[in-house]
Amino acid sequence: MPVPLSINMKKYLIIISLLAMTLSMQAKSKKKSDTPAPGALKEVLVKNGILLGAAINQWEVAGEVPGAVPAIVANFNSAEAENCMKAEVIHPKEGVYDWKLADEFIDFCQRNNITAIGHCLVWHSQPAKWMFKDKNGEPASRPLLIERMKEHIFTVMQRYKGKVKGWDVVNEAILDDGTLRVSPWSELIGPDWIELAFRFAHEADPDAELYINDFSMAKPAKREAYLRLIRDFQQKGIRIDAIGMQSHNGVDYPDVVEYEKTLEAYAATGLKVMMTELDLNMLPNPKDWDGSAEVNKKAAYEEAMNPYKKGLTLEAQKIFNDRYLAFFGIYARHKESISRINFWGASDLNSWLNNWPIKGRTSYPLILDRQYKLKPVVNDIIKLFE
Numbered sequence: 001m002p003v004p005l006s007i008n009m010k011k012y013l014i015i016i017s018l019l020a021m022t023l024s025m026q027a028k029s030k031k032k033s034d035t036p037a038p039g040a041l042k043e044v045l046v047k048n049g050i051l052l053g054a055a056i057n058q059w060e061v062a063g064e065v066p067g068a069v070p071a072i073v074a075n076f077n078s079a080e081a082e083n084c085m086k087a088e089v090i091h092p093k094e095g096v097y098d099w100k101l102a103d104e105f106i107d108f109c110q111r112n113n114i115t116a117i118g119h120c121l122v123w124h125s126q127p128a129k130w131m132f133k134d135k136n137g138e139p140a141s142r143p144l145l146i147e148r149m150k151e152h153i154f155t156v157m158q159r160y161k162g163k164v165k166g167w168d169v170v171n172e173a174i175l176d177d178g179t180l181r182v183s184p185w186s187e188l189i190g191p192d193w194i195e196l197a198f199r200f201a202h203e204a205d206p207d208a209e210l211y212i213n214d215f216s217m218a219k220p221a222k223r224e225a226y227l228r229l230i231r232d233f234q235q236k237g238i239r240i241d242a243i244g245m246q247s248h249n250g251v252d253y254p255d256v257v258e259y260e261k262t263l264e265a266y267a268a269t270g271l272k273v274m275m276t277e278l279d280l281n282m283l284p285n286p287k288d289w290d291g292s293a294e295v296n297k298k299a300a301y302e303e304a305m306n307p308y309k310k311g312l313t314l315e316a317q318k319i320f321n322d323r324y325l326a327f328f329g330i331y332a333r334h335k336e337s338i339s340r341i342n343f344w345g346a347s348d349l350n351s352w353l354n355n356w357p358i359k360g361r362t363s364y365p366l367i368l369d370r371q372y373k374l375k376p377v378v379n380d381i382i383k384l385f386e
C-alpha cells in the first residue's frame with residue numbers, strides 16, 4: 001500500500017518540481033539566445049531603412065553549395081554578384097556579351113525577393129581588356145574607349161533595367177594618397193573618365209541608383225579626395241546616390257576613429273553611405289601590409305600564415321566579436337545615413353579571403369560560418385539596433 005505523503009512533503013515536491021522547470025526553461029532560453037535566429041538581423045536593419053546583403057557566387061546561385069540557398073534567403077534581402085557582372089565575364093569580346101551567369105544571378109534575386117545590386121560597371125581590375133586596344137593592337141584612342149565604355153554601360157544597365165536597384169558605376173578610381181589611380185581608363189581617357197561613366201549610367205537608366213565604391217576610405221587623403229569628387233559632381237549636377245565604403249577590415253585596421261570620421265564626412269554631403277564589401281580578416285597579413293584591398297597584391301603561402309586551420313582560438317574569437325561590435329556600433333550610431341550593409345561573401349566557406357592575398361588559407365571573416373550557420377556575435381549586433 002502506498003504511503004500517503006504528508007502535506008509538507010507534497011508542498012516540498014511541488015516546490016522542487018517548479019524549481020526544476022524554471023531552471024530548465026532558463027537553460028533553454030540561454031541556449032536559444034546563443035543561436036541567433038536566421039533573418040533577425042535583416043529584420044531589425046530593414047526597420048531602420050538598411051538593406052542587408054552579401055556578394056554571392058555562381059555556385060551558390062545554382063544551388064550547388066549545401067545549405068547556401070536557404071541561409072542566403074533567410075538572412076539577406078539584398079545581394080551582389082561576386083564576379084559574374086564584371087566586364088571580363090559579361091563582355092569578353094567586342095560585340096560579344098555572355099549573360100548566362102548574370103541572368104542566373106538576377107533570376108535568383110527576383111525569385112527570392114532579394115534586391116539586386118550591380119557590381120560593377122567600370123573597374124581597372126577584371127576589365128574587358130580588349131577595350132583598351134584598337135584593331136591594330138595599339139592603345140585605344142580617347143574617343144574609341146569612351147564609345148566602348150558608353151556602349152558597355154548602356155547595354156548592361158538596360159538589360160537589367162527595373163531588376164537592379166543600383167550600380168557600382170566606378171570602382172576603386174582613387175589611390176590611398178588621394179591621387180587618381182593610373183589605369184587604362186585614366187591614361188587613355190583622362191581624369192574625366194569617372195564623370196563620363198556616371199553621365200552615361202544616368203542616361204542608360206535614369207531610375208537606377210548610382211554609386212562610387214572604394215577600399216581604405218578611412219585613410220584621410222583618400223577620404224578628402226572622394227569628398228572633392230562628390231562636391232564636384234554635386235556642383236555639376238551629376239547624379240550620384242551613395243558612396244560605398246568597401247570595408248575589407250582587419251584586426252588592426254582601419255583605425256575605427258578615422259573610419260567613423262569618414263562615414264560622418266560622407267553622410268554630411270547628403271549622399272547615402274553603404275558598407276559594400278564588409279568582412280574582417282582574422283589571418284596574419286604579409287609584411288608591411290597597408291590595409292588595402294588591392295586585388296592584384298598577393299603573397300606566397302606559408303604555414304605560419306594559416307594559423308587557424310581548425311578554428312579560431314578563444315582569444316581570436318574574442319577579437320573577432322569585439323571588432324565586429326565596434327564596426328556595427330559605428331553603423332548603429334549613424335544608421336540614418338546608411339542605406340545598405342553588404343558582406344563580401346555569404347559565408348566563411350566561400351569568402352575570397354580564403355584565397356587572397358594568400359591562396360589556400362582558412363579564413364573566418366563573415367557572420368555565417370562554413371556551414372552557413374550564424375555566429376553568436378550576431379545576437380549582440382542585433383541589440384545595437386533595438
Ligand code: XIL
Pocket residue numbers: 082083171246277293295352
Ligand atoms: C574579388 C572576388 O571576391 C574574387 O573572387 C575575385 O577573384 C577578385 O575580386 N574589391 C571588389 C571586389 O570590388 O570585386 C573584389 O572581389 C574584392 C575587392
